[in-house]
Amino acid sequence: MKSSELFEEAKKLIPGGVSSPVRAIKPYPFYVESAEGSKLKTADGEELIDCCLGYGPLILGHVNPVVKSAIAEQIEKGWLYGTPTPSELDLSRMIIADHPSIDMCRFVSSGSEATMAAIRLARGFSGKKDIIKIEGGFHGAHDGVLIKAGSGATTMGVPDSAGVIADIVKHTAQVPYNDTESLTELIEKNNDIAAFILEPVMGNVGPILPKKGYLQEVRKITEENGVLLICDEVICGYRLGIGGAQVKFGIKPDITTLGKVAGGGLPVGIFGGRREIMEMVAPSGPVYQAGTFSGNPLTLAAGKAAVGYLRENPEIYVKLEENIRVIKESLPEKYQSRFVNEGSMFKLFFRDTPPQNYIEAKESDTEAFSLFWKKMLKAGIFLPPAQFETNFISTAHSDADIEKIAGAYSECL
Numbered sequence: 001m002k003s004s005e006l007f008e009e010a011k012k013l014i015p016g017g018v019s020s021p022v023r024a025i026k027p028y029p030f031y032v033e034s035a036e037g038s039k040l041k042t043a044d045g046e047e048l049i050d051c052c053l054g055y056g057p058l059i060l061g062h063v064n065p066v067v068k069s070a071i072a073e074q075i076e077k078g079w080l081y082g083t084p085t086p087s088e089l090d091l092s093r094m095i096i097a098d099h100p101s102i103d104m105c106r107f108v109s110s111g112s113e114a115t116m117a118a119i120r121l122a123r124g125f126s127g128k129k130d131i132i133k134i135e136g137g138f139h140g141a142h143d144g145v146l147i148k149a150g151s152g153a154t155t156m157g158v159p160d161s162a163g164v165i166a167d168i169v170k171h172t173a174q175v176p177y178n179d180t181e182s183l184t185e186l187i188e189k190n191n192d193i194a195a196f197i198l199e200p201v202m203g204n205v206g207p208i209l210p211k212k213g214y215l216q217e218v219r220k221i222t223e224e225n226g227v228l229l230i231c232d233e234v235i236c237g238y239r240l241g242i243g244g245a246q247v248k249f250g251i252k253p254d255i256t257t258l259g260k261v262a263g264g265g266l267p268v269g270i271f272g273g274r275r276e277i278m279e280m281v282a283p284s285g286p287v288y289q290a291g292t293f294s295g296n297p298l299t300l301a302a303g304k305a306a307v308g309y310l311r312e313n314p315e316i317y318v319k320l321e322e323n324i325r326v327i328k329e330s331l332p333e334k335y336q337s338r339f340v341n342e343g344s345m346f347k348l349f350f351r352d353t354p355p356q357n358y359i360e361a362k363e364s365d366t367e368a369f370s371l372f373w374k375k376m377l378k379a380g381i382f383l384p385p386a387q388f389e390t391n392f393i394s395t396a397h398s399d400a401d402i403e404k405i406a407g408a409y410s411e412c413l
C-alpha cells in the first residue's frame with residue numbers, strides 16, 4: 001500500500017493515524033519500509049536523505065554495522081530477563097566516566113521516564129515541592145512538564161495539554177531561556193523550589209544556543225540558593241560530544257537525564273547524578289522508581305556498542321561539525337545568520353535573527369517553513385517536519401549527501 005492509503009487506514013485505528021503527534025505530516029505522512037546509512041526508503045518507492053534520524057538518536061546512521069551486530073548477538077542470548085545484567089555495569093561505567101557530575105545512574109526506557117524520575121528525585125531529596133522549567137522547554141509528555149512545552153506540543157498548538165490538572169502544574173514555574181534575572185527573581189520569591197530543569201542547549205524549539213556565561217550563571221544561582229540543577233541532555237548527551245553539553249560548556253549539574261544517542265537507537269532513558277542524591281532512589285532510598293523494561297538487554301547492547309564506538313572515535317564529532325559548517329557556508333549570505341548550529345544539531349529559522357528564547361522562536365514564519373520543508377522533501381531531503389524541532393546529521397552522511405543537502409537548501413530557499 002502507498003503512504004496515502006496506509007494513512008487513511010491508520011486514522012481509523014490510531015488517533016490521528018500516528019503514534020506520536022509530530023509525525024502527522026499534512027496531508028499525510030510518508031511511511032518508511034526500510035532504512036540504511038543516511039537514507040530512508042518509503043512505501044512509495046522514494047529514497048530520502050534523513051536529517052531527522054529518529055529525532056536524534058541515530059548519530060551513527062541507520063543499521064550501523066557495529067550496533068547491528070551487538071543487537072544481533074544479544075538477540076541470540078535473549079532480550080528480556082527481568083534480572084540485573086552485567087551490561088548494566090558496562091554502560092553505567094562509561095556514562096559515569098564521561099560525565100564528571102554523575103557518580104551513579106539508573107536506566108529507564110524513555111527520556112520522559114528519565115525526566116519524570118529526576119524531578120521526583122529532586123523533590124524527594126530536597127523535601128521541596130516546586131520546579132522551574134524553561135518556557136518552550138520539552139522534557140517529555142508527563143504532566144508536570146506539559147506547560148508551554150516545545151517540540152510537537154508547540155507545533156500542534158497544544159503546549160498546555162488538556163487533562164493536566166491545575167493542582168499539578170501550579171508547582172511548575174517558567175522562565176525564559178537565556179534570562180538569569182527572571183530566574184533569580186523567581187528563586188528569591190519562593191523558597192520551596194526543588195529543582196530547575198533545562199536543556200543546556202535547547203533542542204525542542206529548534207536549537208537555541210546559550211548566551212556566553214548563561215549556563216555558568218545558572219549553575220551559580222541554583223547552587224547559591226539550594227536549588228538542584230537538572231540538565232536534560234536527552235538530545236545533547238553524546239550528540240554534542242562525549243560528556244554532552246555539560247562537559248562542552250563546563251558545568252556540573254546535580255542530576256542529568258540522558259536518552260536518544262545513549263541507547264544506540266533503541267528505547268532508552270537514563271538519569272544520574274551525585275551519589276548522595278542517587279542513593280535516595282529505591283531500593284536504596286525512599287524515592288520510588290521502577291520499570292519492567294528498564295535496563296533491557298537489547299537497549300544495553302545497542303547503547304554499549306554506540307557509546308563505545310563514539311568514545312573510541314571522538315574525531316567523529318569534529319567531522320560532523322565540519323559537515324554542518326559546509327551546509328551553512330553554502331547558503332546565500334542572508335540566510336547564514338539565521339542558521340543556528342551546535343555540534344551536529346542545526347536549523348534554519350524563518351526570522352531575521354537567531355532566537356534567544358521561546359517567544360522569539362515562535363515569531364518565526366511557520367508558513368514559510370512549511371513551504372520550504374515540502375520543497376526539501378521533493379528534493380529528497382527529510383528534515384523534521386516542524387520549525388520547532390532540531391535537524392541532525394550522522395556519521396553515515398557521506399560528503400555527497402552533505403553536498404546534496406547543501407545544494408537543496410540553497411535551491412529551496
Ligand code: PMP
Nearest residue numbers: 110111112138139140232234235
Ligand atoms: N527531554 C528532551 C530534551 C527531549 O528532547 C525529549 C524527546 N524529544 C524528551 C525529554 C523525552 O524523551 P522520550 O521521547 O524518549 O520520552
